[in-house]
Amino acid sequence: MESRIERLCVERGLKMTGQRRVVARVLSEAEDHPDVEELYRRASALDQHISIATVYRTVRLFEEHGILERRDFGGGRARYEPTEPGPHYHLIDIATGKVIEFQDPAHEQLMHAVAARLGFDLVSLRLELFGRRRDGSAPPPDRDPPPEPLSDSPEAGRDLRLRDPTKGASR
Amino acid sequence: MESRIERLCVERGLKMTGQRRVVARVLSEAEDHPDVEELYRRASALDQHISIATVYRTVRLFEEHGILERRDFGGGRARYEPTEPGPHYHLIDIATGKVIEFQDPAHEQLMHAVAARLGFDLVSLRLELFGRRRDGSAPPPDRDPPPEPLSDSPEAGRDLRLRDPTKGASR
DNA sequence: ATATTTGCAAAGCGTTTGCACGGTT
DNA sequence: AACCGTGCAAACGCTTTGCAAATAT
Numbered sequence: 001m002e003s004r005i006e007r008l009c010v011e012r013g014l015k016m017t018g019q020r021r022v023v024a025r026v027l028s029e030a031e032d033h034p035d036v037e038e039l040y041r042r043a044s045a046l047d048q049h050i051s052i053a054t055v056y057r058t059v060r061l062f063e064e065h066g067i068l069e070r071r072d073f074g075g076g077r078a079r080y081e082p083t084e085p086g087p088h089y090h091l092i093d094i095a096t097g098k099v100i101e102f103q104d105p106a107h108e109q110l111m112h113a114v115a116a117r118l119g120f121d122l123v124s125l126r127l128e129l130f131g132r133r134r135d136g137s138a139p140p141p142d143r144d145p146p147p148e149p150l151s152d153s154p155e156a157g158r159d160l161r162l163r164d165p166t167k168g169a170s171r
Numbered sequence: 172m173e174s175r176i177e178r179l180c181v182e183r184g185l186k187m188t189g190q191r192r193v194v195a196r197v198l199s200e201a202e203d204h205p206d207v208e209e210l211y212r213r214a215s216a217l218d219q220h221i222s223i224a225t226v227y228r229t230v231r232l233f234e235e236h237g238i239l240e241r242r243d244f245g246g247g248r249a250r251y252e253p254t255e256p257g258p259h260y261h262l263i264d265i266a267t268g269k270v271i272e273f274q275d276p277a278h279e280q281l282m283h284a285v286a287a288r289l290g291f292d293l294v295s296l297r298l299e300l301f302g303r304r305r306d307g308s309a310p311p312p313d314r315d316p317p318p319e320p321l322s323d324s325p326e327a328g329r330d331l332r333l334r335d336p337t338k339g340a341s342r
Numbered sequence: 343a344t345a346t347t348t349g350c351a352a353a354g355c356g357t358t359t360g361c362a363c364g365g366t367t
Numbered sequence: 368a369a370c371c372g373t374g375c376a377a378a379c380g381c382t383t384t385g386c387a388a389a390t391a392t
Binding site: 121122132 | 243262264265273275278281282285286287288289291292293294295297298299300302303305
C-alpha cells in the first residue's frame, strides 16, 4: 500500500527507493514527533536493510521538499513531523515529555503586530510551551470542540539542554 | 573595577578566580547574545590565561546560579545573556542575524490561557520571532515609548538548522 | 546506461570531562 | 592546608560525509 507521504514524494518527483518508502510509511503512521533514532528503530522493524545514515539523509531530503518539519523541543535531537496544512504549536508536558499540539490564531496576529511595531515582517516563529499537568485535571480536558489534535512522544522534560546523568557527556 | 555580574557572583558565594572575573566582566559589558566561542574570544582579549573549557564551565555555573540565561536561536550553539528582571523575547533579523528584544505581557497571558485550556500550568515557554526588516522602515522605528531595548549579534539568519557551506558538516 | 542512493565507518561540531597542576579561601 | 578551579586533550552525542557497491529510472 502506498502511504500518504510516499504519494507526496512521488508528486515531487523523488526517486523512490525501498528505504525511502519505509521511512515514508513510518512517518505517515506516526502520531507523535519521533527523533531520528526512533524513526530508525521503527523503520528497522519493517525492513532490516536500512542504515541510520539513510534515515538522516531521508529526513533531510523530505524536509527540503516541505514534506517534513523539523522541530527542536530541546534535548539536543531533532524531532520530525509530517507537514500539516495550518501552523500549530506544541505544549510539552515537562513531567512525561508528551507533546500536545494546539493552534492559536490570536497569537499569530499578536506576533505579527509585535514584529510590525518593531519594523519587521514576520517570516516565521518558534513557540513552545512547557507545562505541568494540573492535578485535578484528568488527562486532556474535553471542551466543546476538542482542544485540537494531540500526540505524544518520549523524552525527559528538559527545558534547558540535555543533562542525562546516565551517560557520560551530552551537549 | 568590579563588574555587575562579578558582584552577583560574590553575593551568591561563588569563588572568584581570575578567569571567572574576566568572563563576568565580558558578560557585564555585552550588549548582545554571544555564544561561547565569542565569549572566549572577548575574554582572551582581556586575559590570555583562559581556556575555552573554562568558559564552558563558567557559563554553566553562572546559568545554574541564575546569573545567566542560555538561549537557543537555532544555529546549533548556545547563546548567553545576563538574566534580566522581567521576561522578554527575541526577534531575529533573518538578513543580518541581529537580535531585538521585546516584551509582551499580553502574549504571556494568552499563553497561560492556552495552557490552562489544555489542562496545564505553564511553567516556561520559548518564543522567537524571525523577521525581515521592512524596507521603507529605517532601522528600529521610534514610536512613543521606544519599542524596547535592542541588541545585536552575529549569526547567519537561519531558520531551520545550520547548513554552512563554508565548512564540512554541521549539525 | 547512467546518475542517484546506500551502507559503512570515519569525521565534524559543539560541548563535557578525567586528570594533574595551580590558585583561592 | 584543604579544596576547588583550570588547562589540556580526549571523549561524547548527534549529525554529516567520502567512498565503493547497489539501485532506480
